[in-house]
Amino acid sequence: MTQLSVNEHPGFILNPLEDRPDTIEAAINRQMNGFRTTSDLCRACGVKDASYTEMSTIDATPEYLRIQLSLVGFDDEGTYKNQNAIGIPDILDLTQYMSNSEAENPWPVRYKLITATYHAGEDANSGHYVSAVTGPKEKFQKGPAPQYFCVDEDIYDWEGEDYPNVLTINPAEHNGMDFDTTMLFYVRIEPGRENLKPQETAEETAEEADAVVETIAERVRAGKLGRQCKR
Structure with missing residues (x-):
């Protein structure tokens, strides 16, 4: 299990490639399935300085x-x-990295891009x-x-016909200057019932209906609910 943490904020710190396109x-x-080398004896094969992939x-x-x-x-x-631009997705899917991803119908974990921070200049300092x-x-x-580009106290409407989300x-x-993305904030997309399989949706709906009926019956028997009331 990995802990998503960037200082006090949950997330990732990523190192974009410098010599070829990256996303x-x-x-x-790369971070979740990193290539590692151990300086000690590998407990699995007994070889020193063994290389392995840590998942x-x-x-x-x-x-x-x-x-x-x-x-x-x-x-x-x-x-x-590093000014080698990295590709940014509008929707980020982390489902494959969840500990329950091997389940038959894993709950989708997807994020929507909502905020970005940029840096202008060739010097990192x-x-x-x-x-x-x-x-x-x-x-x-x-x-x-609506989306906005914020430069000091100035705020501009930001639209891009070729980009559903201009933050990507x-x-x-x-104003003729390039601004490199340095930080992104995504908000989790809460999956709806449509993400479940039809059979599971039907079973869950039936279970919920039975629970409601049982609750109503109990309240009627206890004299807390009139029979003319349907809920």
Whole structure:
């Protein structure tokens, strides 16, 4: 089991690749199924300096998932910024990493991207940070929720015809400057009854109906509910 934790916020700290295209999903997979080397004797094969793949699972997930992208690299001259853009999904599915993923019908664990933080500048030790957020939908509003690009005290409406969720754009561009994504916040999508198999849905509905009938009957016998009342 792995503990999702970034400081006090549940989530991941990911290291994007520097030499080839990368995605959030691939980076999470590397972290959950990491290639390791032990300096001690392997308890399984008895070989020293043995290499193996460490597979982790998740027992529970938070309502809000924070993903921090570590863009700071180190070389002989000091630190530098990794500007190799990483692909960002609108919907992030963690179901395969759950400890119950081998079940016949595992409960889906999926997240929706709602907020992003960006850094502008080629130096990892300086630059400018901005953010983008998803606003609430108005009552009876059709279409996606509004999104905004926030630069200091200025807030701009942000729309992208080619992107259902503009927060997936990386790097983001504003006034001729590129802003590299450094942090993401996802909100958990609560699965509905439609995610269950039809048979299981029917069985669960029948069980709930029986429980309601039993409760009503008990209340009638106790004189707490008139027979004319259906609930």
